[in-house]
Amino acid sequence: MGKLELAKAIIETGSFHWESAPRFTLASGRVSEYYVNCKQILSHPRYRRILAELIAEHLAGWDLQAIGGMEIGAIPIATAVSDYLYAQKGREVRTFVVRKKPKDHGMKHAVEGAFQSGDRVLVVDDVLTTGQATIDAINQARAAGLDVRQVLVIVDRQEDNGRQGVEALGIPLTSLLTLQDLKDLKGKPNP
Numbered sequence: 001m002g003k004l005e006l007a008k009a010i011i012e013t014g015s016f017h018w019e020s021a022p023r024f025t026l027a028s029g030r031v032s033e034y035y036v037n038c039k040q041i042l043s044h045p046r047y048r049r050i051l052a053e054l055i056a057e058h059l060a061g062w063d064l065q066a067i068g069g070m071e072i073g074a075i076p077i078a079t080a081v082s083d084y085l086y087a088q089k090g091r092e093v094r095t096f097v098v099r100k101k102p103k104d105h106g107m108k109h110a111v112e113g114a115f116q117s118g119d120r121v122l123v124v125d126d127v128l129t130t131g132q133a134t135i136d137a138i139n140q141a142r143a144a145g146l147d148v149r150q151v152l153v154i155v156d157r158q159e160d161n162g163r164q165g166v167e168a169l170g171i172p173l174t175s176l177l178t179l180q181d182l183k184d185l186k187g188k189p190n191p
Contacts, residue, residue, distance in 0.1 A: 129162050131163065
């Protein structure tokens, strides 16, 4: 599956909404006429598999030991990619998750999963707008001793300097799609 097929799947699963007037409140508090909810596409096993294949293609040649990111968006992405790499390539890339806030009981960790200090990791996220959740995930992963090498998002909205914020941390960012890709395919907003 290529970029066009992924964009079609996002639209077909109702993961992309485009209205003629702003009505969607984003995490930043800003209201937009566009909303991308990748939890919809990630709820389908066939699309998780296809997404894992696409991401695995991007990972070819990357020396990574773990993949993860901020709850909850990164969990199905990281799990799908890890499972795919193990099943198809025999490559073990472990997973981790960054909590939005550390647990107040037990070990009280902000980052959970199968990782070791110094591991080279990929941070993933579903949608990038301001980049704040991704930046928080990077900072928490670094605080846990992880060496964040790359960031990969499904959709970069190309708004609010999200990419610039992530790359200002010295980390390259790859996006599989942009908001413009989805707009181009859909053609026009809902009335």
